[in-house]
Amino acid sequence: MNNIIVTVKRFFKNKNVVTILGVIIIMAIIYFGYNAQINSQVSPVRVPVAKQTIQPRQLITSDMVTYISVPAVGVSSNVVRSQSLIVGKYSNINTVIPEGSMFYQDVLIDAEDLPDSSFTQVREGEVPYNFRVTMESTYGNSIFPGNYIDIYMKAEDDSGQIMVGKLIENIEVLAVKDSSGKDVFENTSESRTPAYLIFGVSEELHILLRKAEFMSEYSVEVFPVPHGGAVDTGGTPEVGTEYLRNFINSKTVNIPLEEDNNNTENNVPEGE
Numbered sequence: 001m002n003n004i005i006v007t008v009k010r011f012f013k014n015k016n017v018v019t020i021l022g023v024i025i026i027m028a029i030i031y032f033g034y035n036a037q038i039n040s041q042v043s044p045v046r047v048p049v050a051k052q053t054i055q056p057r058q059l060i061t062s063d064m065v066t067y068i069s070v071p072a073v074g075v076s077s078n079v080v081r082s083q084s085l086i087v088g089k090y091s092n093i094n095t096v097i098p099e100g101s102m103f104y105q106d107v108l109i110d111a112e113d114l115p116d117s118s119f120t121q122v123r124e125g126e127v128p129y130n131f132r133v134t135m136e137s138t139y140g141n142s143i144f145p146g147n148y149i150d151i152y153m154k155a156e157d158d159s160g161q162i163m164v165g166k167l168i169e170n171i172e173v174l175a176v177k178d179s180s181g182k183d184v185f186e187n188t189s190e191s192r193t194p195a196y197l198i199f200g201v202s203e204e205l206h207i208l209l210r211k212a213e214f215m216s217e218y219s220v221e222v223f224p225v226p227h228g229g230a231v232d233t234g235g236t237p238e239v240g241t242e243y244l245r246n247f248i249n250s251k252t253v254n255i256p257l258e259e260d261n262n263n264t265e266n267n268v269p270e271g272e
Helices: 002-013 015-042 203-213 241-250
Strands: 044-050 065-071 127-132 148-156 162-172 175-177 196-201 221-226 252-256 265-269
Touching: 127 203, 148 241, 162 196, 162 203, 162 241, 196 203, 203 221, 203 241, 241 252
Parallel strands: none
Antiparallel strands: 044 065, 127 196, 148 162, 148 221, 175 196, 252 265
């Protein structure tokens, strides 16, 4: 027994033996650690996915969600892993969740936090304006959010002469809405008819457009034209922007409201 102990002690006192054993131990640790890491990455985990294509602003119900198994390495940290955290939420604005897609935290939103994206894009110092349009006036629904337009005006002067001209130019369209206020282009499964263009304008231009809306006596029409585009006036005289603005202001009056309305002014056409 003593001989065995002495032999073992001599064995471990040999530097070459100790070095070899150290290398073997380190390689074993690396091997088993690497295998454990790989196994943890490729082991399947169950995650909820969309059972159907989910459109923007759509309430997510339980029948829209199913589970699949995927390798853990394919599941990022912002993937929602529980159906209970998905059902009852809404898909975010301008976000389509494709069938089979995982649910990510930034595409889910509570109803009270669901904004109207068009109003969040109005620049500081501007006010939003709902500009009435039709399928025809939008060139067959060819005006999209992000496009720039000019606003033209057609009217009759006091002599009955028809005039056409550019009233406002270079306005960015923030949204196109249908008559119920839904975004025309956000839903890929529905065909929606444009009823309003949403854009931001200065308070001065906002009032000018509001005035024009009430000028039915002068057969006023305002319509969009792609920025820089030409308008076929059909031989009708084309007038300048300043002329049109002066015409609108000359045909409207400012009536102060009562003090409980903060002394704001209401603009209506003369004689109405």
